[in-house]
Amino acid sequence: MDKLRYMISDAAGLVNVEAHVLRYWEEELQLNIPRNEMGHRYYTKENIQQFLKIKELKEQGYQLKAIKMVIHNGKNPEEAAALTNANAALAERSVPNQPTAVKQTVSYTSAEEKMAQFRILMSGIVKEALADNNQDLSKEIGENVGDRVLKEMNYLMREQDEQEEERFRKLDAAIRELNVKKLKSGAKKKEPHRLFAKKEVTT
C-alpha cells in the first residue's frame, strides 16, 4: 500500500490548525509521531485522520485529557469525559468521607510529631476513602454511563465513521488534485524544496 508522508506544515494545512498546535497536541496527547532521518516529524494519512478526529472531538467540547483517554484506552468520549470529571470529583469527595479511624485519640508531644501523626493518619484515611470511592464511582459511572451511552455511542460512532469516510474521500480527491497540479507545474519549472518533503513510499 502506498503511504504519503506529510511535513508538519502540510499536515497543519490539511487539519486546518497551526503547526504548533499539532506539536502541542502531540505533546499533550502523547502521540507517537514518527520522525524522518533529519528528526523532522512526518505524518501519514492515518495521523491526519487521527488529528481530524481530535479536532472534531475538541469542537464537540471535549478536553484534551478526555481525548487522550479515547486515543490511548479506546474509551468513548463521553465515558472518558465522565472518568476525567470523576477523578476530579474524587479528590473533593474523599476527604469529607472520613472513616471511623479518624476518631481515635492520640497523645502528642510536639507540633512536629502531631503533624507527622496527622500525615500518617490522613494517608491511611485517604487510601481507604479512595478505595471506597473508586468502587462507588466505578459502579455509579457504569450505571449512569453504561446502557444509554453505549447505545448513543454505537449510533454516533457509526455516523462518525461515515462522516470520516466521506471527509477522507474529499481529502483524497484534494490531495490527488494537488499532486496533479504539482506535476503540471513541475513540468514547467524545477520543483520547489517543500515538495520533496512529501515522499511517496511503498510499504
Place this chain on the structure above:
DNA sequence: TACAAGGTACTGCCCCGGGA
C-alpha cells in the same frame, strides 16, 4: 459580589540547524 488564583489551550517569539 468582586477579586485573586489556578487550570486549560493555545500563541508568539526566540534561537538553532539543515537544505537548496
Place this chain on the structure above:
DNA sequence: TCCCGGGGCAGTACCTTGTA
C-alpha cells in the same frame, strides 16, 4: 540567504473555583 522545521519558554484569553 531564505525557507522550513526543531525545541523551549513566557504570555494571553477564557473559564472555574475559592475567599473576603
